[in-house]
Amino acid sequence: xSRETALPxxxxxxxxxxLVLTLNNPPVNALSVEVRCALLAAIDSAADNPAVEALLLVxxxxxxxxxxxxxxxxxxxxxxALPDVVKRIEDSAKPVVAAIQGVALGxxxxxxxxxxxxxxxxxxRLGLPExxxxxxxxxxxxxxxxxLIGAQAALELMLSGRQLNxxxxxxxxxxxxxxxxxxxxxxxxxxxxxxxxxxxxxxxTRDAQALSEQxxxxxxxxxxRQQVAQKSRxxxxxxxxxxAVETALDHAFEDGLREERRLFLExxxxxxxxxxxxxxxxxxxxxxxxETRAAMPRPLDQVGVVGGGTMGAGIAVxxxxxGLLVTLIERDQPALARGCENIEKVYDALISxxxxxxxxxxxxxxxxxxxxDYQTLDQADLVIEAVFExxxxxxxVFAELDRVCKAGAVLASNTSYxxxxxxxxxxxxxxxxxxxxxxxxxxxxxxxxxxxPDKVAPEVVATAFALAKKLRKVPVRAGVCDGFIGNRILAVxxxxxDHMMEDGASPYQIxxxxxxxxxxxxxxxxxxxxGGDIGWxxxxxxxxxxxxxxxxxxxxxxxxxxxxxxxxxxxGYYLYAQGPRSASQDPEVLAIIDTERARAGITPRVFSNxxxxxxxxxxxxxxxxxxxxxxxxxxxxxxxxTFIHGYGFPRHRGGPLKYAxxxxxxxxxxxxxxxAEEDPLFWTASPLLVQLVERGENFDSLNHxx
Ligand code: 3HC
Ligand code: NAI
Numbered sequence: 001x002s003r004e005t006a007l008p009x010x011x012x013x014x015x016x017x018x019l020v021l022t023l024n025n026p027p028v029n030a031l032s033v034e035v036r037c038a039l040l041a042a043i044d045s046a047a048d049n050p051a052v053e054a055l056l057l058v059x060x061x062x063x064x065x066x067x068x069x070x071x072x073x074x075x076x077x078x079x080x081a082l083p084d085v086v087k088r089i090e091d092s093a094k095p096v097v098a099a100i101q102g103v104a105l106g107x108x109x110x111x112x113x114x115x116x117x118x119x120x121x122x123x124x125r126l127g128l129p130e131x132x133x134x135x136x137x138x139x140x141x142x143x144x145x146x147x148l149i150g151a152q153a154a155l156e157l158m159l160s161g162r163q164l165n166x167x168x169x170x171x172x173x174x175x176x177x178x179x180x181x182x183x184x185x186x187x188x189x190x191x192x193x194x195x196x197x198x199x200x201x202x203x204x205t206r207d208a209q210a211l212s213e214q215x216x217x218x219x220x221x222x223x224x225r226q227q228v229a230q231k232s233r234x235x236x237x238x239x240x241x242x243x244a245v246e247t248a249l250d251h252a253f254e255d256g257l258r259e260e261r262r263l264f265l266e267x268x269x270x271x272x273x274x275x276x277x278x279x280x281x282x283x284x285x286x287x288x289x290x291e292t293r294a295a296m297p298r299p300l301d302q303v304g305v306v307g308g309g310t311m312g313a314g315i316a317v318x319x320x321x322x323g324l325l326v327t328l329i330e331r332d333q334p335a336l337a338r339g340c341e342n343i344e345k346v347y348d349a350l351i352s353x354x355x356x357x358x359x360x361x362x363x364x365x366x367x368x369x370x371x372x373d374y375q376t377l378d379q380a381d382l383v384i385e386a387v388f389e390x391x392x393x394x395x396x397v398f399a400e401l402d403r404v405c406k407a408g409a410v411l412a413s414n415t416s417y418x419x420x421x422x423x424x425x426x427x428x429x430x431x432x433x434x435x436x437x438x439x440x441x442x443x444x445x446x447x448x449x450x451x452x453p454d455k456v457a458p459e460v461v462a463t464a465f466a467l468a469k470k471l472r473k474v475p476v477r478a479g480v481c482d483g484f485i486g487n488r489i490l491a492v493x494x495x496x497x498d499h500m501m502e503d504g505a506s507p508y509q510i511x512x513x514x515x516x517x518x519x520x521x522x523x524x525x526x527x528x529x530x531g532g533d534i535g536w537x538x539x540x541x542x543x544x545x546x547x548x549x550x551x552x553x554x555x556x557x558x559x560x561x562x563x564x565x566x567x568x569x570x571x572g573y574y575l576y577a578q579g580p581r582s583a584s585q586d587p588e589v590l591a592i593i594d595t596e597r598a599r600a601g602i603t604p605r606v607f608s609n610x611x612x613x614x615x616x617x618x619x620x621x622x623x624x625x626x627x628x629x630x631x632x633x634x635x636x637x638x639x640x641x642t643f644i645h646g647y648g649f650p651r652h653r654g655g656p657l658k659y660a661x662x663x664x665x666x667x668x669x670x671x672x673x674x675x676a677e678e679d680p681l682f683w684t685a686s687p688l689l690v691q692l693v694e695r696g697e698n699f700d701s702l703n704h705x706x
Pocket of ligand 2: 306307308309310311312329330331335339386387388389390393397414415416417437438439440
């Protein structure tokens with residue numbers, strides 16, 4: 001982590017008889033080796049200093065401490081280890097108080113747990129998010145927290161990675177006091193003085209008694225074990241967290257610490273930790289597009305949305321939820337009424353689940369206006385078009401926007417595939433035009449592809465990133481091509497799945513193999529959810545330009561011809577006799593597949609699940625490499641984040657290109673060359689993949705080049 005100040009990593013200052021130790025490693029005071037060394041030395045010297053009667057730990061600037069330095073994971077460990085520093089804090093013979101502002105997360109909270117008293121400022125957030133990085137709290141957290149607040153609450157925190165606010169932490173007994181001061185130093189000094197005045201001495205968390213009632217604790221552990229088996233299938237660190245807490249219940253504190261260390265190191269070495277840490281940093285790197293460094297965003301308060309269908313309504317909800325003023329435009333009154341209904345439905349569903357009050361819904365909808373008159377967009381800072389996927393329809397909408405919108409308004413299209421350069425070129429202000437590709441449901445899905453046409457101004461791109469931040473979306477910068485990053489790659493691995501289906505694997509087996517890998521749904525379940533009609537229309541549109549040499553599997557067309565579009569029609573690849581949740585295998589679909597195989601002259605063969613995965617991933621990785629090679633994605637990590645946040649790629653595998661690095665690029669290339677023996681056109685190795693293998697490099701080597 002870069003050091004931005006000349007101050008020492010831990011600053012010591014005596015305030016009368018209280019020694020204040022300030023963690024100073026901006027921006028989050030992560031516990032790098034320098035901080036650990038300095039903290040240990042400061043604690044030791046306080047022990048020998050008769051002027052010191054108590055110690056106060058605080059963090060410099062906004063935060064107390066964001067935990068271990070994540071950049072050190074996977075590097076050679078440098079002493080002192082954090083557990084040793086934490087132990088020295090708890091062992092102090094003089095009382096130690098931690099005063100928390102901003103966050104105390106992971107190792108940061110573990111330091112606070114080793115302190116003898118904890119004060120949090122109102123607004124502070126406390127948590128043990130290690131599980132989100134494939135880890136467990138490894139500096140005593142799994143042993144101290146259950147002793148302090150009981151197994152159930154401790155497990156809930158450690159398994160979710162959730163952050164508590166100061167008031168919740170007080171209620172749970174995690175902190176002793178919530179301070180109203182606006183600085184941790186002031187609140188902490190006041191608390192420490194009171195403590196000394198009333199003779200409050202050392203009080204060690206390891207001696208806390210919340211685990212004493214064995215039966216309740218054991219029941220909590222069992223309940224957590226069942227929940228993890230269902231919800232975190234295949235993940236290592238949640239299981240290890242439970243095991244560590246069980247050890248806290250059954251064994252002495254020191255033995256528990258040893259077991260925690262063993263489990264922590266196992267997690268640290270796991271590919272899941274590598275994948276999750278990659279995802280953490282990649283999520284921050286995607287924010288750093290060239291334009292966000294070079295230009296300032298334009299103001300962004302009023303948003304227009306044209307089209308109130310599936311996407312437009314979802315986008316409007318996302319913007320309303322972010323506190324923006326929204327104007328919805330539709331082509332006529334009935335469509336406008338339907339659009340407003342689509343928006344209201346989202347809030348009504350929340351009300352019926354008890355997650356929103358009617359008053360809150362009304363307050364939100366006060367920021368919505370609806371019209372069929374484009375003139376009402378004249379004050380909008382940004383307009384997002386979400387009408388039918390048809391170039392002429394979109395260009396007509398944009399011509400209206402060109403006519404009515406104020407100078408400097410950002411004009412965006414939510415198109416999935418169409419050429420945004422063509423839209424831009426049809427206007428008098430092409431530099432204001434950009435693609436904002438949301439994913440369905442747009443108020444829920446985190447991914448936002450920011451599609452950058454040739455003539456767009458840098459500040460328009462910066463404004464799109466600012467919008468993503470307001471909407472709490474994960475933005476990924478993409479270049480213009482058919483399908484941008486995500487849908488372009490999707491089209492290719494979907495074909496690989498279709499080929500396997502025609503060659504002998506059932507759609508159900510393929511879906512199962514991909515669920516086993518960690519996708520929440522397989523590709524045929526996704527097709528049924530999205531609706532087969534959209535893809536069918538696209539295939540018909542592209543039929544004339546399709547390469548006649550390319551293999552074309554017709555099974556999906558056979559289903560669509562029967563009107564089997566998936567969940568919305570009650571059948572697709574699956575049968576939905578009792579509604580969308582009741583998917584069952586359909587013998588008639590299998591019969592159609594058999595007929596198609598015969599028509600294509602294919603003798604079906606058996607596929608193993610590993611082979612299905614190998615082919616599916618090879619197709620995804622190869623097209624991912626093409627997308628990077630052509631500059632459609634800035635770096636491999638942009639492909640990874642696109643797939644994690646838009647396509648259900650299992651986060652613990654780090655995204656398709658991180659997975660490829662772990663699998664080994666020479667092996668990916670060998671797989672592709674093996675498959676190419678049957679179908680050289682489909683399995684043409686990406687030039688980038690070939691180059692990387694020749695140079696002995698991996699995708700990650702390209703992640704640091706922008
Ligand atoms: N180590 C190293 N770098 C860190 C870091 C950490 N623990 N936490 C944040 N950073 C870096 C980010 O990568 C980012 O770097 P960049 O500017 O170069 O991109 C910078 O600090 C600022 O981070 P954010 O953009 O995320 O800043 P926010 O203010 O939005 O959020 C935060 C701050 C809530 C602390 C958030 O960064 C966060 O959640 N950090 C991770 C916290 C965490 O998981 N801690 C547990 C670590 S594991 C551990 O402690 C193991 C222990 O049990 C032994
Ligand atoms: P939809 O058919 O649900 O909604 C389109 C809406 O646009 C309709 O309500 C229609 O009345 C309205 N409309 C049509 N012409 C109009 C005009 N001239 N002026 C104002 N309103 C007009 O379509 P959907 O699914 O919402 O898709 C919209 C766009 O979003 C398309 O470009 C699509 O490719 C894209 N998209 C769709 C995704 C999806 O999963 N459905 C995902 C991401 C992008």
